Amino acid sequence: MVGIGLLLAFGIIVILAVFFYFVPFLLWISAQVSGVRISLIQLFLMRIRKVPPQIIVRGMIEAHKAGLKNITRDELEAHYLAGGHVERVVHALVSASKANIDLGFQMATAIDLAGRDVFEAVQMSVNPKVIDTPPVTAVAKDGIQLIAKARVTVRANIRQLVGGAGEDTVLARVGEGIVSSIGSSESHKQVLENPDSISKLVLKKGLDSGTAFEILSIDIADIDIGKNIGATLQMDQAQADKNIAQAKAEERRAMAIALEQEMKAKAQEARAKVIEAEAEVPKAMAEAFRSGNLGIMDYYRMKNVEADTAMRESIAKPTAKPEK
Known part of the structure; x- marks a missing residue:
């Protein structure tokens, strides 16, 4: 009799575990207390569709508490089944709403499915990011080589995150602008005296066009003098002329x-x-x-x-x- 009782108790425990797994009753209570209306049948069907109810319900609770009324359960489930990160999307929507950034659910899910961190993008829209460029080498018209380093302050452009170029493109364009600006200077002394002229010239070119960022400022952090390229070229030319004359x-x-x-x-x-x-x-x-x-x-x-x-x-x- 004792063995039968133990088997019955074990069977009851197993049945209850399976029941509460497929019908997360405690999660349903948490949703009801938070003001999110969802039925036990929907939670059971999420298990059948292999969608974690905890992720969907927590996302709905967070959105409801933040005042986002246009996010539905079906949309969150569809985004999860498409391979998206539901928690990141909800966090991003809440942050964007609090920061008065125009970000809809469709745009947020598109950014997330494109492989970008939508929550980080919203944070970068609120708090701009500073990118340090690698040393850029350029030669002024007087033949003196200059090595410049710049700091680029960028802000995420939400509308361009899907299909927009990344940080590497911004750095490449800024480097190209620095080389062009130094190369058009008559003397390296002009660049050393007015380094802000580089920033002004580069900003006028609209380097953030087609990228996922908006360039706020470009600051020249350091300029070093390199080799005298003009003199080196003249010496090489003289040596070449000498070799030709000797030949x-x-x-x-x-x-x-x-x-x-x-x-x-x-x-x-x-x-x-x-x-x-x-x-x-x-x-x-x-x-x-x-x-x-x-x-x-x-x-x-x-x-x-x-x-x-x-x-x-x-x-x-x-x-x-x-x-x-």
Whole structure:
């Protein structure tokens, strides 16, 4: 009998646990006390549809207490089933209502389903966010490099959160504006004297167009002087011109050496021809002896002339001074 009693008690406990799980009676009482009208059948059907009743009921209670009358249970369930964050959406709607920000339920759910934190966006609309840009390097017209850092104060644009560009786009546009502003300055000294000129020029360009933010201000936090890019470029150009001139000079020297070698070759060729011509003289004399055109006396007279010529040339040459 004791065993049967224990089994009955255990069965009753299980049945009650299953009943209160599918029919959250305490949650229904909490809703009724808070002024939210919802039936037990609807809570039971939420369990069947695999929608946590706690999330939906807490959202409805929060919205009701905040005075938001246009949020229904079906809308909250549909948003949950679509993969949205019901609690974030309700928090955002309550915050927007208290801050007098025009934010409807459809817009809030669209922002949430787009992957953005709608509650953080509402907070940023109330309390603007400051974004520090990375160091931006630019060169003024006088060739001096400047490294600038800026602080951008932005406020979330609720209407542009769906499909609007994020922080990276804002930072990229601000960096581009800083580079353009410094690059159009005649001297780096002008930028150092009036850094607010950069902010004014950048703000005029409407950099927040198409983004999820509204730029409130751009403040130049720091400007450092970098390298003298103009002088470096001139030095590089001078070195390049020097290398080109040296290459051309080397080319001319090589051509001169080649021409000299060519002339030497031609001189050797001419000498060879002279030697070849002189070698023909004995042959011609022998042929003249054989043919009888040249006699022995003619030959001796020619030798005497050669000897006389050689003697005259030796006399005409200057004598070397004797060494002391």
